[in-house]
Amino acid sequence: xxxxxxxxxxxxxxxxxxxxxxxxxxxxxxxxxxxxxxxxxxxxxxxxxxxxxxxxxxxxxxxxxxxxxxxxxxxxxxxxxxxxxxxxxxxxxxxxxxxxxxxxxxxxxxxxxxxxxxxxxxxxxxxxxxxxxxxxxxxxxxxxxxxxxxxxxxxxxxxxxxxxxxxxxxxxxxxxxxxxxxxxxxxxxxxxxxxxxxxxxxxxxxxxxxxxxxxxxxxxxxxxxxxxxxxxxxxxxxxxxxxxxxxxxxxxxxxxxxxxxxxxxxxxxxxxxxxxxxxxxxxxxxxxxxxxxxxxxxxxxxxxxxxxxxxxxxxxxxxxxxxxxxxxxxxxxxxxxxxxxxxxxxxxxxxxxxxxxxxxxxxxxxxxxxxxxxxxxxxxxxxxxxxxxxxxxxxxxxxxxxxxxxxxxxxxxxxxxxxxxxxxxxxxxxxxxxxxxxxxxxxxxxxxxxxxxxxxxxxxxxxxxxxxxxxxxxxxxxxxxxxxxxxxxxxxxxxxxxxxxxxxxxxxxx
Numbered sequence: 001x002x003x004x005x006x007x008x009x010x011x012x013x014x015x016x017x018x019x020x021x022x023x024x025x026x027x028x029x030x031x032x033x034x035x036x037x038x039x040x041x042x043x044x045x046x047x048x049x050x051x052x053x054x055x056x057x058x059x060x061x062x063x064x065x066x067x068x069x070x071x072x073x074x075x076x077x078x079x080x081x082x083x084x085x086x087x088x089x090x091x092x093x094x095x096x097x098x099x100x101x102x103x104x105x106x107x108x109x110x111x112x113x114x115x116x117x118x119x120x121x122x123x124x125x126x127x128x129x130x131x132x133x134x135x136x137x138x139x140x141x142x143x144x145x146x147x148x149x150x151x152x153x154x155x156x157x158x159x160x161x162x163x164x165x166x167x168x169x170x171x172x173x174x175x176x177x178x179x180x181x182x183x184x185x186x187x188x189x190x191x192x193x194x195x196x197x198x199x200x201x202x203x204x205x206x207x208x209x210x211x212x213x214x215x216x217x218x219x220x221x222x223x224x225x226x227x228x229x230x231x232x233x234x235x236x237x238x239x240x241x242x243x244x245x246x247x248x249x250x251x252x253x254x255x256x257x258x259x260x261x262x263x264x265x266x267x268x269x270x271x272x273x274x275x276x277x278x279x280x281x282x283x284x285x286x287x288x289x290x291x292x293x294x295x296x297x298x299x300x301x302x303x304x305x306x307x308x309x310x311x312x313x314x315x316x317x318x319x320x321x322x323x324x325x326x327x328x329x330x331x332x333x334x335x336x337x338x339x340x341x342x343x344x345x346x347x348x349x350x351x352x353x354x355x356x357x358x359x360x361x362x363x364x365x366x367x368x369x370x371x372x373x374x375x376x377x378x379x380x381x382x383x384x385x386x387x388x389x390x391x392x393x394x395x396x397x398x399x400x401x402x403x404x405x406x407x408x409x410x411x412x413x414x415x416x417x418x419x420x421x422x423x424x425x426x427x428x429x430x431x432x433x434x435x436x437x438x439x440x441x442x443x444x445x446x447x448x449x450x451x452x453x454x455x456x457x458x459x460x461x462x463x464x465x466x467x468x469x470x471x472x473x474x475x476x477x478x479x480x481x482x483x484x485x486x487x488x489x490x491x492x493x494x495x496x497x498x499x500x501x502x503x504x505x506x507x508x509x510x
Contacts, residue, residue, distance in 0.1 A: 256290065257293065433459065
């Protein structure tokens with residue numbers, strides 16, 4: 001059977017709706033095999049072309065190496081080279097049309113023609129390469145050079161000087177640049193000159209503060225203060241939460257004596273990101289030498305942050321309640337033992353009995369509050385014993401659990417002891433077994449958990465521990481409650497506790 005060949009469409013030679021491409025190629029292979037046996041010298045050129053094309057196509061489909069194509073005859077190679085050589089872009093249309101017409105008229109059957117190529121002049125670079133040409137991959141990297149550099153977010157320069165511009169003018173001379181650098185180093189070491197509290201000195205101070213915080217009409221608001229001074233300006237800034245890093249750097253050499261950081265360091269639901277960066281200002285040389293009252297109450301403070309303030313020479317009042325600090329922060333406060341007289345550690349549950357040794361070293365304390373901490377009766381007993389031994393005068397506030405324990409001492413053991421019962425634990429080893437049992441039985445009448453039986457050694461150890469606890473508890477009660485008659489009668493030299501007493505919120509902290 002004669003193979004069915006597609007009909008040539010002059011406008012689209014490769015379009016053939018009659019048969020599929022696979023059917024055409026299979027028939028072309030059969031025709032090639034059939035003509036191999038009938039090939040002769042007088043074979044028409046079109047048959048040689050068709051046979052050579054089919055042979056090469058069959059080799060290509062069978063994944064034959066390029067070297068194996070050397071078996072093709074030289075005439076076939078010439079025919080292949082002639083048939084597969086594409087015309088130039090400018091003359092492609094005319095040559096393809098002429099070749100297609102000749103092949104159609106020279107045979108009764110139409111032969112597959114070449115597809116017309118689009119002219120180069122009508123080709124747009126945006127459309128890509130030609131359909132039957134392999135596109136050249138082009139990578140333009142010059143427009144896509146990306147450099148990634150990770151930098152830590154900083155709101156202000158690490159070394160900020162309020163009087164020196166961060167960048168010198170391009171017209172500045174070398175001498176002016178050196179002077180500016182020297183002035184910046186002097187400001188970093190000794191602090192910026194803040195001026196006196198006279199009207200002539202306060203005016204540039206207000207102007208500088210207004211330039212540090214523009215847009216809030218700070219100058220007009222400060223001029224309305226009744227008593228204009230460095231301390232009044234600082235109090236106004238602290239009440240409005242304006243004590244940021246730049247302002248504190250500017251005020252660190254002033255003679256202010258009170259500083260409240262609560263409003264300026266407040267978390268504000270995560271919006272005050274720069275509030276934690278103010279601590280290094282306190283550790284700069286010649287900073288806040290006249291500061292005597294400092295409050296961080298209600299803010300988040302790390303234990304290591306206390307290192308920046310423990311060298312302030314005149315700091316006497318420090319409020320750290322509800323700051324989240326722990327025992328490490330209390331030990332960092334020991335460096336302030338020469339000046340610190342009032343300390344608030346309330347509402348810090350991470351502070352427990354392990355912080356008592358550091359608190360004991362603060363020998364000049366006249367007021368201490370440890371409300372809502374984890375300090376329990378063992379630590380409070382140790383603190384009360386130290387206060388009694390060193391004859392200190394101190395006002396103290398203890399946790400609520402310790403207060404309830406002290407208020408219910410009558411249910412723990414016998415408070416009012418009459419002879420022949422003893423109160424001194426040091427003479428317990430001299431008692432007989434009957435006397436030990438009699439003393440334990442008197443205390444067991446108040447507290448059923450006390451056992452008044454056992455061997456002599458067991459009862460002696462039990463009575464010694466009970467009387468030592470009773471003595472320490474009475475010291476704590478005397479420290480908290482002045483003039484307790486029962487404790488005064490039981491303890492000798494109770495007047496040595498002086499004005500030690502309990503009082504509620506003397507500094508207005510809560």
